[in-house]
Amino acid sequence: MRVKTAIDGCYIDDAVIAKVRSRISNWLPSNSSVSLLGDLSAEYTKQNDHDQFHLDLKLHDGNLNDPRLPSQIRQARGRIQITPTEIKLFPTQAQFGDALCTLRGSAALLRQSSTRFDLGATDLHFTGEGLTLDRSLAEVLPSKLHTLWQKFQARGRLNLTAHATNPAPLRSKAWDLQSKVDVRGVDVQFDKFPYPVEQLVGTIWIQDGFATAEQLTGRAGGQRLLCDFRVPVRIDPDAPKVHTKQIKIQTEGAVLIDDALITALTPRENRQSDSSASSMGTASRAPTQMSTSRSVSKVEQFVRSLRPRGAIEWATATLETDPRGNSSRQFDFGIAGGTLRYDKFPYPLYNVKGRVKIEDDLVRMIGFTANNAGSAKVECEGLYHIPTPNAGLSDSELNLRFKVADLSMDQSLRVSLPESTRHIWDSLSPGGTLDQLDVHIHQSGAEPLDLTLVANQIESEQVTPDSLSLRPVAVPYRIDIVGGHVEYRDNQVRISNLRGRHDGSQMVADGTCTQHPSGRWLLAMDLHSGCRLVPDEELIAAMPEQVGKALRTLDLRGPISLRGKTNLLLANDDTSTPVIDWDLLLQLEGNRISDVGPVHSLRGEIQVQGVRDAEVLQAVGNIALDSMHAYGLQITSLRGPFSIANEQLRLGKNARLPSPNPEPNGSGVPIVGALFGGKLSLSGSTLLSSGDFEIDASLANAQIATCLAEIGQHRTGITGRFDGDSHLEGRLGDLDLLKGNGRGSISGANLYQLPYLVQVLNLLRIKATEDVAFTNGETEFSIFGEDLNFNRLVLWGDLVALEGGGTLSRREHVDMSFNTRVSPQNLFSKVVNPLRDNRYTLWTIEVDGPIEAPTIRRKSLSGITQTMEDWFPGMVRSTTADGGNVNR
Numbered sequence: 001m002r003v004k005t006a007i008d009g010c011y012i013d014d015a016v017i018a019k020v021r022s023r024i025s026n027w028l029p030s031n032s033s034v035s036l037l038g039d040l041s042a043e044y045t046k047q048n049d050h051d052q053f054h055l056d057l058k059l060h061d062g063n064l065n066d067p068r069l070p071s072q073i074r075q076a077r078g079r080i081q082i083t084p085t086e087i088k089l090f091p092t093q094a095q096f097g098d099a100l101c102t103l104r105g106s107a108a109l110l111r112q113s114s115t116r117f118d119l120g121a122t123d124l125h126f127t128g129e130g131l132t133l134d135r136s137l138a139e140v141l142p143s144k145l146h147t148l149w150q151k152f153q154a155r156g157r158l159n160l161t162a163h164a165t166n167p168a169p170l171r172s173k174a175w176d177l178q179s180k181v182d183v184r185g186v187d188v189q190f191d192k193f194p195y196p197v198e199q200l201v202g203t204i205w206i207q208d209g210f211a212t213a214e215q216l217t218g219r220a221g222g223q224r225l226l227c228d229f230r231v232p233v234r235i236d237p238d239a240p241k242v243h244t245k246q247i248k249i250q251t252e253g254a255v256l257i258d259d260a261l262i263t264a265l266t267p268r269e270n271r272q273s274d275s276s277a278s279s280m281g282t283a284s285r286a287p288t289q290m291s292t293s294r295s296v297s298k299v300e301q302f303v304r305s306l307r308p309r310g311a312i313e314w315a316t317a318t319l320e321t322d323p324r325g326n327s328s329r330q331f332d333f334g335i336a337g338g339t340l341r342y343d344k345f346p347y348p349l350y351n352v353k354g355r356v357k358i359e360d361d362l363v364r365m366i367g368f369t370a371n372n373a374g375s376a377k378v379e380c381e382g383l384y385h386i387p388t389p390n391a392g393l394s395d396s397e398l399n400l401r402f403k404v405a406d407l408s409m410d411q412s413l414r415v416s417l418p419e420s421t422r423h424i425w426d427s428l429s430p431g432g433t434l435d436q437l438d439v440h441i442h443q444s445g446a447e448p449l450d451l452t453l454v455a456n457q458i459e460s461e462q463v464t465p466d467s468l469s470l471r472p473v474a475v476p477y478r479i480d481i482v483g484g485h486v487e488y489r490d491n492q493v494r495i496s497n498l499r500g501r502h503d504g505s506q507m508v509a510d511g512t513c514t515q516h517p518s519g520r521w522l523l524a525m526d527l528h529s530g531c532r533l534v535p536d537e538e539l540i541a542a543m544p545e546q547v548g549k550a551l552r553t554l555d556l557r558g559p560i561s562l563r564g565k566t567n568l569l570l571a572n573d574d575t576s577t578p579v580i581d582w583d584l585l586l587q588l589e590g591n592r593i594s595d596v597g598p599v600h601s602l603r604g605e606i607q608v609q610g611v612r613d614a615e616v617l618q619a620v621g622n623i624a625l626d627s628m629h630a631y632g633l634q635i636t637s638l639r640g641p642f643s644i645a646n647e648q649l650r651l652g653k654n655a656r657l658p659s660p661n662p663e664p665n666g667s668g669v670p671i672v673g674a675l676f677g678g679k680l681s682l683s684g685s686t687l688l689s690s691g692d693f694e695i696d697a698s699l700a701n702a703q704i705a706t707c708l709a710e711i712g713q714h715r716t717g718i719t720g721r722f723d724g725d726s727h728l729e730g731r732l733g734d735l736d737l738l739k740g741n742g743r744g745s746i747s748g749a750n751l752y753q754l755p756y757l758v759q760v761l762n763l764l765r766i767k768a769t770e771d772v773a774f775t776n777g778e779t780e781f782s783i784f785g786e787d788l789n790f791n792r793l794v795l796w797g798d799l800v801a802l803e804g805g806g807t808l809s810r811r812e813h814v815d816m817s818f819n820t821r822v823s824p825q826n827l828f829s830k831v832v833n834p835l836r837d838n839r840y841t842l843w844t845i846e847v848d849g850p851i852e853a854p855t856i857r858r859k860s861l862s863g864i865t866q867t868m869e870d871w872f873p874g875m876v877r878s879t880t881a882d883g884g885n886v887n888r
Contacts, residue, residue, distance in 0.1 A: 001044075001045065001046045001047075002043070002044070002045040002046075003042075003043070003044045003045075004041075004042070004043040004044075005041070005042050005043075006039070006040070006041040006042075007039065007040045007041075008039050009037070009039070010036075010037070010038055010039060010040045011035075011036070011037050012034065012035070012036040012037075013034070013035050013036075014033050014034065014035075017034050028066070029066070029067070029068070031067055032064070032065060032066045032067065033063075033064075033065045034063070034064055034065075035061075035062070035063045036059065036061075036062045036063075037059075037060050037061040037062070038057055038058050038059040038060050038061075038062075039057075039058045039060070040055070040056070040057050040058075041055075041056045042054070042055050042056075051084075051114070052083075052084060053082075053083070053084060054081070054082075054083055055080075055081065055082040055083075056079070056080075056081050057079065057080050057081075058078075058079050059076055059077055059078050059079065059080075059092070060077060061075060061076070061077070062075075062076030062077075062094065063075070063076070064076075068140060069140055070097065070132075070134070070136035070137050070139075070140065071096055071097030071098075071132075072095075072096075072097075073094050073095070073096055074094065074095040074096075075093075075094060075095045076092065076093070076094035077092065077093050077094070078090055078091065078092020078093060078094075078103075079092070080092070082109075083109070084109060084111055084117075085108065085109055085111075086106055086107070086108055086109055087106065087107045087109060087119075088106045089103065089104055089105050089106065089124075090104060091103075091104040092104065096128070096131070097131075097132055098130050098132060099128050099129060099130040099131040099132065100128070100129045100130065101126065101127065101128045101129075101131075102126070102127045102128075103124065103125070103126050104124075104125050105122070105123050105124035105125055106122070106123055107119050107120065107121070107122040107123075107169070108120030108121045108122070118168070118170055118171070119168065119169050119170045120167070120168060121165070121166075121167050121168075122164075122165065122166045122167075122169045123163075123164075123165050124162075124163070124164045124165070125162070125163050126160070126161070126162045126163075126164070127159075127160065127161050127162075128159065128160040128161075129159050130157055130159070131157065131158050131159070131160055132156075132157055133149075133154050133155060133156055133157070133158055133186060134155050135153075135155075138150075144233070144234050145233075148211070148231075148233060150191070151190065151191045151231075152188045152189070152190055152191075153188060153189045153191075154186050154187070154188045155186065155187050155188075156183070156184070156185050156186030156187055156199075156200070157184045157185055157186070158181055158182060158183050158184055158186060159181070159182040159184065160179060160180070160181050160182075161179060161180045161181075161182075162177065162178070162179035162180075162206075163177070163178045163179065164176065164177050164178075174239070177206055177207075177233070178206065178207045179205070179206040179207070180203060180204075180205055180206075181203065181204040181205075181206065182202075182203055183200050183201055183202050183203070183204060183216065184201060185199050185200070185201060186199075186200045187199070187200070188200060188218075189268070190247065190319075191267055191268040192247075192267050192268075192319050192329070193249075193264050193265075193267070193317060193319070194263075194264050194267070194268040195220060195221075195260065195261055195264035196220070196260065197218045197219070197220050197225060197227070197249075198218060198219050198220070199218050199219050200216050200217070200218035200227070201216070201217050201218065202214075202215060202216035202217060202227075203216075204216075206233055209232055209233060209234065209239075209242060210230050210231065210232055210233060210242075211229070211230070211231050211232075211233045212229070212230045213227065213228060213229050213230075214228050215228065216228070216229075220249075220251055220255060221251075221255035221256050221258075221260075221261065222253075222255075222256075223251050223252060223253030223254060223255050224251070224252045224253060225249060225250070225251050225252070226249070226250045226251075226252070227247075227248070227249050227250075228246075228247075228248045229245075229246060229247040229248065230244075230245065230246045231245040231246075231247065232244065232245060242323075243321050243322065243323055243324065243325040244321060244322065244323050245319075245320065245321045246318070246319070246320050246321075247317075247318070247319040247320075248316070248317070248318045248319075249315075249316070249317040249318075250314075250315065250316045250317075251312070251313075251314070251315045251316075252314075253313075254311035254312065254313050254336060255311060255312045255313075255315060256310075256311055256312075257308050257309055257310050257311060257312060257335075257338065261312070262300060262303055262304055262308075263300065265297055265299045265300040265303055266294070266295065266296050266297040266299075266300045267297065297386075298386040298387055298396070299358065299363065299386055302363060302384050302386070302398075305342060305343040305344065306340050306341070306342050306343075307339075307340065307341040307342070307343070307346075308335070308338055308339070308340055308352075309338055309339040310335055310336060310337045310338020310339060310352060311335070311336050311337055311338065312333045312334065312335060312336075313333070313334040313335075313336050314333065314334055315331070315332070315333035315334075316330075316331070316332045316333065317329075317330070317331050317332075318330040318331075328359075328360050329358065329359075329360060330357070330358065330359050330360075331356070331357070331358035332355070332356075332357050332358075333355070333356055334353075334354070334355050334356075335352055335353060335354050335355070335356065335368070336353055337351065337352070337353075338351075338352035338353075339352060340352050340370065342400070342441075344441065344443075344449055345400075345402075345416055345439065345441055345451070346415065346416050347372070347412060347413060347416035348372065348373065348412055349370035349371070349372060349378055349380075350370060350371050350372065350373065351369075351370055351371045352368060352369075352370040353368065353369050353370070354366060354367050354368030354369065354380065355367055355368075361385055361386035361387075361388070362383060362384075362385055362386070363383060363384040363385075363386065364382070364383045365380060365381060365382040365383070365400070366381065367379075367381070368380035368381070372404075372407070372408065372412070373408075373410075373412060374406075374408035374410065374433075375406050375408070375433075376404050376405065376406050376407045376408060377404070377405045377406060378402060378403070378404050379402070379403040379404075380400065380401065380402050380403075381400075381401050382398075382399055382400035382401060382441075383397075383398075383399050384396075384397070384398050384399075385397040385398075387445075395445065396443075396444070396445055397442075397443070397444050397445075398441065398442065398443040398444075399440075399441070399442050400439075400440070400441040400442075401438070401439070401440050401441075402437075402438070402439040402440075402441075403436075403437075403438055403439075404434075404436070404437040404438075404439070405435065405436055405437075406433055406434075406435065407433065407434040407436075407437045408432075408433055408434075409430040409431050409432055409433070409434060409468065414426075418451060420491075420515075421488070421521075423520070423521055423570050423571065423572050424493065424513055424521050424523075424570060426473070426571075427472060427473050427474070427521070427523070427568070427570040427571060427578060428470050428471075428472055428473075428523075429470065429471040429472065429473060430468065430469065430470055430471075431468075431469045431470075431471065432466055432467050432468040432469045432480075432481075433466045433467070433468060434455055434457060434468050435456060435457050435458045435468075436455065436456040436457075436458070437453065437454070437455050437456075438452075438453070438454040438455075439451070439452070439453055440452040440453075440454075450490075451488070452487070452488065452489045453486075453487065453488040453489075454485075454486075454487045454488075455485070455486040455487070456484075456485050457481050457482070457483050457484050457485075458483065459482060459483035459499065460482050460483065461482065462482075463480045463482065463501060467480045467481070467482070468480070468481040469481060470500070472568070473571070473578060474568050474570075474578040474580050475542050475543070475580070476541075476542045477502065477538060477539055477542035478502060478538070479500035479501070479502055479505075479507060480500060480501050480502060481498065481499070481500050482499050482500065482501055483497065483498070483499035484496070484497055484498035484499055484500075485497055485498075486498070491514075491515060492512060492513070492514050492515075493512060493513035493514070493523075494511075494512055495509070495510055495511040495512065495513070495525070496510050497510065498510065498511070502534075502538070502539075503534060503536065504532070504534040504536075504559060505532060505533050505534045505536075505539070505559075506530060506531060506532045507527065507531050508527070508528045508529070508530040508531055509525050509526060509527045509528060509531070510525070510526045510528070511523065511524055511525035511526055512524050513570075516569060518569075519572060520569055520570055520571070520572045520576070521569075521570045521572070522567060522568070522569050522570070523567070523568040523569075523570060524565065524566070524567045524568075525565065525566045525567075525568075526564075526565050527562060527563050527564055527565070527566065527584070528563055529561070529563050530561075531561065531562050531563060532559045532560065532561050532562075533559065533560045533562060534558075534559050534560075535551055535556050535557075535560065539551075540552050544612055544617055545689070547617070547688060549688060549689050549690070549691070553691040553732045554593060554691075554732060555593055555594045556591055556592075556593055557591060557592050557593070557594065557595060558588075558589065558590060558591035558592060559589060559591075560586050560587065560588060560589070560591065561586070561587035561589060562584050562585065562586045562587065563584070563585050563587075564582065564583050564584035564585050565582065565583050565584075566580065566581070566582040566583075566584070567580065567581050567582070568580045577613060577614035578613075579611070579612070579613040580611070580612050580613075581609075581610065581611040581612075582608070582609065582610055582611075583608075583609045584607070584608055584609075585605055585606075585607050586605065586606040586607075586608065587604075587605055588602040588603055588604055588605070588606070588625065589603065590602065590603055598630060598631045598632070599628065599629070599630045599631075600628075600629050601627065601628060601629045602625060602627075602628045603625065603626050603627045603628070604623075604624050604625030604626040604627065604628075604638070605624045605625075606621060606622070606623050606624070606625075607621050607622045607624070608620070608621030609621060610644065616646065617644060617645070617646050618643075618644065618645055618646075619643065619644040620641070620642070620643045620644075620655070620656075620657050620658060621641070621642055621643075622639070622640065622641050622642070623638055623639060623640055623641075623642060623671055624638070624639050625637075625638040625639075625673070626638075632710075633675065633676075633710055634675075634710060635673045635674065635675050635680060636673060636674045636675075637672075637673055637674045638671060638672070638673035638680075639671065639672055639673065640652050640655075640669060640670055640671025640672055640682070641655040641657055641669055641671070642655050642671070643655040643656045643657060644688070647687055647688045647689045648685060648686075648687060648688070649685060649686040649687075649688055650684075650685045651671055651682060651683055651684050651685065651686070651695070652669065652670035652671040652681070652682050652683030652684065652696075653668055653669060653670050653683035653696075654683050654684060654685050655669075670682060670683045671683065675699055675702060676699070676702035676703055676704075676706045676707040676710065676722065677701070677702060677703035677706040678699050678700055678701040678702030678703065678721070678722070678723075679699070679700045679701060680697065680698070680699050681697065681698045681699075681700070682695060682696070682697050683695070683696045684696055684728075686732070690731065691731045691732035691734075692729075692730070692731050692732075693728075693729065693730060693731070693732060694727075694728070694729045695727070695728045695729075696725070696726070696727050696728075697725065697726050697727075697728065697742075698724065698725035698726070699722065699723065699724050699725070699744075700723050701721050701723065702721060702722040702723070703720075703721060703722075704718055704719070704720040704721065704722055704746065704749050705718040705719065705720075707722065718749070718750065719748060719749060719750050720746055720747065720748045720749020720750065720775070721746070721747055721748060721749070722744060722745070722746050723744065723745050723747075724742060724743060724744030724745065724779075725742055725743060725744075726740055726741065726742025726743075726781075726783075727740050727741060727742060728740035728783065735785055735786050736785045736786075737785075738783060738784070738785055738786070739782075739783055739784050739785075740782065740783045741780070741781065741782040741783070742780075742781055742782075742783075743778070743779065743780045743781070744778070744779045744781070745776070745777065745778045745779075746776055746777035746778075746795075747775070747776050748775060748776075749775050749776070749777075750775065775796075775797045776795070776796055776797070777793070777794060777795040777796070778792070778793075778794045779792060779793045779794070780792040780793075781793075786809070787807055787808070787809050788807065788808040789805075789806075789807050790804075790805045790806050790807070790808075790816065791805055792805055793805055793806070793816070793818070795818075801820070801821045802818040802819070802820055802821075802845065803818065803819050803821060804816060804817045804818035804819055804845070805817070806847070808851065812850060812851045812852070813849070813850055813851070814847055814848065814849065814850070814851045814854050815847070815848050816846070816847040816848075817844065817845070817846050817847070818844070818845040818846075818847075819843070819844055819845075820843040820844070820845065843858055843859065844858070844859040845857070845858055845859075846859070
């Protein structure tokens with residue numbers, strides 16, 4: 001039997017399809033439409049039990065509109081032949097969207113029964129020119145190809161040539177795919193590093209289960225980019241999974257460091273909304289369309305903490321997976337013209353240059369250099385170990401080291417320090433430029449950040465306007481630092497070999513700064529030998545108000561050496577005030593009071609301990625002066641206590657010293673020294689704010705010979721001692737307010753050798769011999785301003801006594817008058833008993849004139865002189881009534 005037919009202009013439309021739709025509903029959904037126009041020829045023959053058939057369809061115009069496809073298939077033209085052994089598709093072309101597609105191939109038919117066939121070896125060839133690759137096309141791809149598209153999210157145009165074979169496509173999914181993809185301007189975002197790459201051009205080969213590309217070119221961040229990759233393409237789901245893959249990306253220009261680039265450090269989340277995914281067409285839109293709740297990788301967190309800006313040069317990214325499925329990633333890029341401001345040490349850095357290498361979970365910063373806003377030069381090295389996803393922060397580690405030269409002590413550095421240490425900065429008020437600073441930042445896991453600062457100031461003898469300086473708030477006295485080493489580690493500051501200057505003042509010290517149990521910082525300084533202070537106006541202004549007024553009134557001149565310890569409890573907020581205590585030894589090196597004052601050549605030590613806070617100034621100490629000169633007199637070995645309570649300075653017995661049982665009225669120990677070979681004792685008090693003082697002074701066992709020698713009267717054979725005491729009141733620096741009184745006595749002296757007394761004896765016509773010499777004396781005096789008033793002055797020997805008084809004025813003018821009497825030791829006065837109880841005058845001696853050359857005169861009663869000469873043969877006659885002036 002043989003049947004043969006031919007239909008020219010065969011037309012199949014939706015009406016025809018509707019009659020058989022129930023049978024083909026799995027192939028063609030109800031909302032699709034089909035139209036076919038062609039020529040069909042068919043022949044069927046049967047002989048015995050064997051039959052043959054031959055179908056030949058020439059398609060002139062075919063169209064398919066299927067909602068499952070992203071575009072219509074239009075203007076299909078081609079030819080297909082079907083025989084019992086083969087289906088053969090001749091080159092068939094169609095328009096698919098804007099692309100022109102061609103399909104040809106063949107499939108063997110395996111007859112299983114008279115009406116059942118199976119497909120055998122199938123060989124298909126496909127070419128597509130101008131294919132549009134986007135999400136809509138990806139959705140109709142086989143699942144594995146769709147998954148591959150999801151990794152890259154490619155969009156753009158390409159040309160595709162594919163060759164697919166399968167030995168039994170209805171029974172096996174083991175397709176062998178060999179294809180060539182000519183990329184013609186495709187934009188991609190790789191899921192592991194989703195930074196937008198635009199306008200990719202090149203060829204991708206898919207063969208042997210891998211997609212391979214070499215020298216794909218594109219643009220990233222506006223710069224040319226090269227991309228190589230080799231990734232597995234698993235079309236057969238039953239085939240073993242292949243892990244091996246390699247992706248390498250390299251840029252040739254500078255890529256701007258922006259939010260899009262930093263966001264790409266986090267791999268794209270697997271679950272994204274369609275709208276979010278479709279919004280990643282351009283670099284500018286990518287970061288703004290990401291969900292605010294997206295997860296962020298540790299690398300992105302760390303990079304964002306650096307707050308980088310600038311550009312990346314010669315960047316290379318390599319992503320690999322070995323056959324065992326172990327993934328690795330390497331990023332290597334350079335930074336140029338950037339800025340950094342690390343969150344945990346937000347010191348701004350500009351003109352940043354350096355290299356960053358990321359190897360898996362290890363980030364290295366290599367050879368970074370930068371500048372701050374001033375002239376500082378910064379170098380940085382460091383690494384960051386990214387914690388594993390399931391370990392939290394337990395295995396993370398951060399190490400950053402900065403080396404800074406010529407660092408300006410400005411506000412930007414202050415705000416970069418930990419907040420807990422800024423009070424140290426505020427209390428010390430640094431300024432100028434630091435020579436060297438090393439900063440080490442370390443953090444392991446979730447442990448607190450460990451910050452180490454090491455500052456070095458290179459020793460220099462010169463001070464410039466940019467020299468490093470400190471101006472402590474507690475003592476606002478600028479100190480120029482000319483050398484030293486300061487280290488902050490383990491929440492403690494260590495200071496060593498710190499050298500400072502302020503004009504003629506110098507400082508050499510070590511110290512520490514630790515946190516006090518109260519939460520405040522305690523600065524402890526050990527001042528070494530070599531420290532010198534010049535009490536100039538700036539230093540006086542920096543002192544506490546009471547001390548400053550006293551120093552200004554005292555007008556001390558010359559440098560003071562000091563050594564000892566000080567402790568400064570720094571303020572921790574705007575309401576608290578610093579507290580300072582000290583234990584110092586002051587060394588006087590020939591200082592004087594005022595430029596031309598009467599007190600000078602002070603040499604020795606003063607030891608003082610004290611404390612000062614917002615309300616109280618207290619200090620105690622000991623004076624140990626080896627020598628000083630006052631009003632032309634030398635006082636040696638001056639020793640004794642003193643104390644300060646706010647405005648009150650107490651000396652000697654008045655000093656209130658701390659002890660288990662302090663005396664309520666003072667120490668009971670005066671300040672003692674040596675004057676004229678005797679013992680000088682001082683006690684009293686001074687009001688520091690005004691300079692008002694009240695002093696008690698006494699002198700015991702002073703040697704007259706020593707006294708005469710110190711005032712320039714070198715006499716041999718002079719003997720005798722002087723004792724006295726006085727009480728003085730006044731105001732420092734104002735002699736007009738000086739007042740006081742006292743008394744004194746002379747005993748065992750041979751005063752007849754003194755020129756003035758020789759002159760007096762001559763006036764009395766007495767021979768100056770030891771038998772009639774003045775050997776004792778007493779005086780009571782008072783002081784008003786610069787005038788010394790002798791209220792009572794008595795000298796006596798074996799023969800006569802002088803009793804009188806007078807004044808020594810501020811202009812060194814002497815005006816005194818003495819009455820001569822019978823000495824209380826004279827034998828005649830003892831015999832003539834009535835005379836002992838009566839005051840009577842034999843002669844009157846008057847002294848008047850300048851103290852350097854006074855005039856001495858004698859007045860006597862008529863007849864008394866001759867009678868006394870007859871009674872006392874020791875008297876000699878003199879023809880002169882007035883003795884000549886004798887120089888002192």
